[in-house]
Amino acid sequence: xxxxxxxxxxxxxxxxxxxxxxxxxxxxxxxxxxxxxxxxxxxxxxxxxxxxxxxxxxxxxxxxxxxxxxxxxxxxxxxxxxxxxxxxxxxxxxxxxxxxxxxxxxxxxxxxxxxxx
Amino acid sequence: xxxxxxxxxxxxxxxxxxxxxxxxxxxxxxxxxxxxxxxxxxxxxxxxxxxxxxxxxxxxxxxxxxxxxxxxxxxxxxxxxxxxxxxxxxxxxxxxxxxxxxxxxx
Numbered sequence: 001x002x003x004x005x006x007x008x009x010x011x012x013x014x015x016x017x018x019x020x021x022x023x024x025x026x027x028x029x030x031x032x033x034x035x036x037x038x039x040x041x042x043x044x045x046x047x048x049x050x051x052x053x054x055x056x057x058x059x060x061x062x063x064x065x066x067x068x069x070x071x072x073x074x075x076x077x078x079x080x081x082x083x084x085x086x087x088x089x090x091x092x093x094x095x096x097x098x099x100x101x102x103x104x105x106x107x108x109x110x111x112x113x114x115x116x117x
Numbered sequence: 118x119x120x121x122x123x124x125x126x127x128x129x130x131x132x133x134x135x136x137x138x139x140x141x142x143x144x145x146x147x148x149x150x151x152x153x154x155x156x157x158x159x160x161x162x163x164x165x166x167x168x169x170x171x172x173x174x175x176x177x178x179x180x181x182x183x184x185x186x187x188x189x190x191x192x193x194x195x196x197x198x199x200x201x202x203x204x205x206x207x208x209x210x211x212x213x214x215x216x217x218x219x220x221x222x223x
Contacts, residue, residue, distance in 0.1 A: 035213070037213075037215075044204065044215060044216075044217050044218045045153075045155075045161060045204055045206075045215040045218075046215065047212070047213035047214070047215065050213070059211065059212065061212070095160055095161075100163070100166065101166055101167060102149050102151065102166060102167060102208040103151035103163055103166040103167075103206065103208060104151070104153075104161070104163060104206075105163050105166075105172065107160035107161055107162070108160065109160055110160055
């Protein structure tokens with residue numbers, strides 16, 4: 001069974017840092033592009049970042065470019081999102097998702113990040 | 118960047134109704150469109166990809182159509198489990214875009 005389990009969310013002060021993790025199992029992690037998608041409370045889905053199979057290609061939404069860094073460890077089957085200089089509008093549930101054929105075919109349960117002083 | 122709009126934003130329907138949700142792209146995107154269902158407090162679930170291909174395990178009452186700039190998600194006979202918010206999504210070489218969502222309620 002495919003599983004994506006996010007962790008690392010919590011309360012962080014504006015300007016602070018946080019690292020999210022996503023543990024993958026039940027599939028060949030190194031064969032898939034992986035993404036982070038977020039959802040602010042009561043709002044819609046927003047794509048954040050993606051990384052290719054071996055980490056050689058990474059893309060970010062304009063809103064997080066230069067502040068967030070996506071990475072992966074294929075030996076440990078883990079996806080990461082390093083969040084720096086966080087702002088109040090980064091408050092969201094962050095989902096780890098598996099890239100499929102132009103879509104996201106598996107999702108984690110999400111981890112909540114709250115940016116507040 | 119491609120922008121996606123959805124209509125309606127909210128849809129009131131009854132059990133057994135045929136429901137249609139429209140997604141429009143700001144420029145032609147061929148068939149590079151997916152649809153998701155999200156229930157409150159849960160992660161989204163992929164329903165349709167490549168505009169019309171049903172994801173494995175998704176009930177056949179869900180259908181997708183369209184190409185270019187206009188796409189539709191159809192639920193042929195609304196069931197109790199279908200009351201949720203539905204999102205369209207486009208994936209390109211450079212970015213990913215979601216529509217704003219359509220809430221299907223009683």
